[in-house]
Amino acid sequence: PPLWEGEQQFHAFLGYALLTAMAAACAALSLGAVAPYGRYADAKALGISDWGPKVPAQLAWCLQELPSLVVPLVCLVRPGWGPASATNGVLLLCFLAHYANRALVYPLRIRGGAPTPLYVMASAFTFTLVNGYLQAGALGGPWASAVPGDAAFGGGVLLFLAGALGNAYHDALLRALREPGETGYKVPTGGLFDYVSGANYLCEIIVEWAGFAIACRTPAAHIFAWCVIFNLAPRAxxxxxxxxxxxxxxxxAQRRALVPFLF
Ligand code: NDP
Structure with missing residues (x-):
């Protein structure tokens, strides 16, 4: 058997372990728990004594998202690794571009973001670490197969791009609600915020990562899309x-949580 067969099995196991962990977290979140960052980081407002040490929002976002940028880059220079085809290369670039924005650009633009509890940052760090390896392995591991350059690939990449732009646009609408140095909350308006409270999440979940999964057709990309749903739907x-x-x-009154007119 090839030398990498053991790692391939480990890679597959890690994907299902991540999915199981995120589904369990989603069940907890659906029962009323909240991930205590952003507006929920103030433990006393929720009747809880403390969430432990906190990290400034900008630093937390950078550190917790960075593994999904660094891990694939490190993996792809390993002997025997590399995009299995040009289409795999495009999909890896999509993934890396998202995380370059989330880890390096988004944190610099945050206005008055609430500090993140250290343990929330550590959980997000673990997620992006494992997921960075999962997506890199699925598209560029020695066992990866070439993604066909067909309609599913083209349509999926277009959806991914629309979702990424939509997510960045709605994040910018939220940012514009505050002047530099301000920290309070206002009613968001504009774009899909006129229909749902979680417009930035809608673009990230339903368009961006679903599009990525449609284009990739790897178990890893489908697992990631489900994890984003498990994470962000309860938050919306x-x-x-x-x-x-x-x-x-x-x-x-007519605004819904996540899906216009429905939910
Ligand atoms: P939020 O919508 O809760 O907050 C985004 C930013 O806008 C924060 O800085 C927040 O400040 C500020 N903000 C939010 N609502 C208002 C308002 N009504 N008035 C003024 N300011 C506001 O998003 P998240 O922090 O949960 O996520 C940020 C980005 O990361 C999103 O694009 C999301 O899709 C993405 N994400 C992706 C995940 C994934 O699994 N792929 C997981 C989590 C997030 P404050 O911090 O003070 O609340």
Whole structure:
């Protein structure tokens, strides 16, 4: 058997382990728990004594997202590794571009972001570490097969690009709600925020990573798309309830949590 067969089995195992862990976290979040960062980082407001040490938002976002940029780059220079075809190369570039933005550009532009508890940062770091290896292995490991350059690839990449742009656009709408140095919350408006409270999440979940999975057709990409749903769908529901409670009748009544007109 080839030398990498053991690693291939480890890679497959890691994917299912990640999916199981994220599904369990989603179950907890659906039962009313919230990931305590951003507006939920203030433990006392939730009646909890403390979330432990905190890291400034900019530093936390950079450190916790960086592994998904660094790990694939390190993996791809290993002997026997590299994009299995030009299409695999395009998909790896999509993944790396997303994380270059999330780890290096997004943190610099945050306005007044709440500090992140260290343990939340550590969980996100573990996720991006494992997922960086998963996606790199699926598209560029010695066992990776070439992704066909067909309609699913083209359509999936277009969806990914639309989702990435939409996510960045809605993140920018949120950022514009605050002047530099400001920290409070306002009712978001514009774009898909007129329909859902989680417009930035909608673009990331339903368009960007679903498009990536459609294009890749690897178990790793499907696992990642499900993990993003497990992570962000409960957060969109929590944000929606939080807005309704905070702004009451001033919050648009027809707005839904995540899916326009439905949910
Ligand atoms: P949020 O929408 O909770 O917050 C984004 C930023 O906007 C924060 O700086 C927040 O400040 C600020 N903000 C949010 N709402 C308001 C408001 N009403 N008024 C003023 N400022 C506001 O997003 P997340 O922090 O959860 O996520 C950030 C990005 O990362 C998103 O694009 C998301 O899709 C992505 N993400 C991806 C994940 C994945 O698994 N792929 C996981 C988590 C996030 P503050 O910090 O003070 O609340």
């Amino acid at each position: 529901v929590s944000h929606h309830a939080w807005y309704r409670e905070k702004f009451g009748d001033a919050y648009p």
